Amino acid sequence: MNRRQNKIITISFLVAVLCCSIFLILYALRDNVIFFYSPSEIEKKVSNDDIADGSLIRLGGLVLEDSFQRGEDNYVSFVITDLKNEINISYSGILPDLFREGQGVIAEGYIEIIKFKNKDNILKKQLKFNASNILAKHDENYMPPEVSEALGLEY
Amino acid sequence: MKNQFVNPGFLVNYIRPLTPWCGGIAILLVMIGLWFSFYNSPIDYQQGNAVRIMYVHVPSAWMSMGIYSFIAISSFFGLVYGHITAFSLAKAAAPIGATFTAICLISGSAWGKPMWGTWWVWDARLTSVLILFFFYIGYIVFSKSFNDFSKGEKFSSILAIIGLVNLPVIKFSVDYWNTLHQPASISKFGSPSIHIDMLIPLLIMFFAFIFIFIHLLMIRLQLELNNRRLNIKNMKSYGDLK
Numbered sequence A: 001m002n003r004r005q006n007k008i009i010t011i012s013f014l015v016a017v018l019c020c021s022i023f024l025i026l027y028a029l030r031d032n033v034i035f036f037y038s039p040s041e042i043e044k045k046v047s048n049d050d051i052a053d054g055s056l057i058r059l060g061g062l063v064l065e066d067s068f069q070r071g072e073d074n075y076v077s078f079v080i081t082d083l084k085n086e087i088n089i090s091y092s093g094i095l096p097d098l099f100r101e102g103q104g105v106i107a108e109g110y111i112e113i114i115k116f117k118n119k120d121n122i123l124k125k126q127l128k129f130n131a132s133n134i135l136a137k138h139d140e141n142y143m144p145p146e147v148s149e150a151l152g153l154e155y
Numbered sequence B: 001m002k003n004q005f006v007n008p009g010f011l012v013n014y015i016r017p018l019t020p021w022c023g024g025i026a027i028l029l030v031m032i033g034l035w036f037s038f039y040n041s042p043i044d045y046q047q048g049n050a051v052r053i054m055y056v057h058v059p060s061a062w063m064s065m066g067i068y069s070f071i072a073i074s075s076f077f078g079l080v081y082g083h084i085t086a087f088s089l090a091k092a093a094a095p096i097g098a099t100f101t102a103i104c105l106i107s108g109s110a111w112g113k114p115m116w117g118t119w120w121v122w123d124a125r126l127t128s129v130l131i132l133f134f135f136y137i138g139y140i141v142f143s144k145s146f147n148d149f150s151k152g153e154k155f156s157s158i159l160a161i162i163g164l165v166n167l168p169v170i171k172f173s174v175d176y177w178n179t180l181h182q183p184a185s186i187s188k189f190g191s192p193s194i195h196i197d198m199l200i201p202l203l204i205m206f207f208a209f210i211f212i213f214i215h216l217l218m219i220r221l222q223l224e225l226n227n228r229r230l231n232i233k234n235m236k237s238y239g240d241l242k
Helices: A002-028 A039-047 A145-150 B002-006 B008-039 B049-081 B084-115 B124-144 B149-163 B166-176 B196-238
Strands: A056-063 A075-081 A086-092 A104-117 A123-136
Touching: A002 B049, A002 B149, A039 A056, A039 A086, A039 A104, A039 A123, A056 A086, A086 A104, B002 B008, B002 B084, B008 B049, B008 B084, B008 B196, B049 B084, B049 B124, B049 B149, B049 B166, B049 B196, B084 B124, B084 B149, B084 B196, B124 B149, B124 B166, B149 B196
Parallel strands: A086 A123
Antiparallel strands: A056 A075, A056 A104, A075 A086, A104 A123
């Protein structure tokens, strides 16, 4: 009986130590485990000089309503927002089927930080994002089209 | 009564007549479930017909996690109480669970391409499920890589218990971090955010997968127990076992 209890204690201890170490690892890596940054996080990082000009990042948020514009040769531009901050995206290529205004999307590409001085001689930073890849997110709601129409959702 | 079920011979006598019944129920449920998911369920307001991949993807994801917990718990009882049946159950379940995980990854990939626009991304949910698949493979390889059965059982059981840490990471990955994968629709607080006409085929497919698992587990358990008997016989004849 004693040997059995010893085994239970050893295994429980092993699992507890593992849980703690995995938690600490994931906590330390929390900035790298996330798949994309929101516009607000990027604005904050740029103002803290954590992101260099021309670095490759993923930016996620909603496509701002009435911001989508189509240019020549598959060139598109739109605005990604998290309802606090907005970043302009330019992209040329094929968009996923679910891409719409108001839809959650993730843009993968290079950020351009343009530094300029405004008329009061204060250094300002403006962000431009050149996406090389656009991914669409969909939410966890599943329903037939009739139901979504009844709920007043536009798609 | 309790000890009888731990006895392999008794257990095999008990499950042998049940095996074909489980298989029959599984086939019936798969047929009903597939009919529901292809012909008698609505399209999604955003995803259209691609939502039908969910009826295979989500149940196999649940199965992959459920079977892993089953393996880890069996391994725990095997290690603590030394029951042959517990080890054999865990070893019998591992390839089935690995297959469900592979189905989950492949169907998810096929779903991701039309909806997200990519086959694969390294976000927290997808990566942690891939790690679960590697744990399954590692468990199977480890349990077979020793001449002495009981040694392999012991080491692979420890590996299975270590891998248990991965399950909460999979479950909560979509809540704690920004991921491309959407959060849970059914296993969350509050009412499920899935329409009832889509929930019914999903649950039928889930029960079908459970019966497939039980059916295969029963067959594979008998195989594992026979393998074990053969292995002991071989070891005796080669003089490995004194």
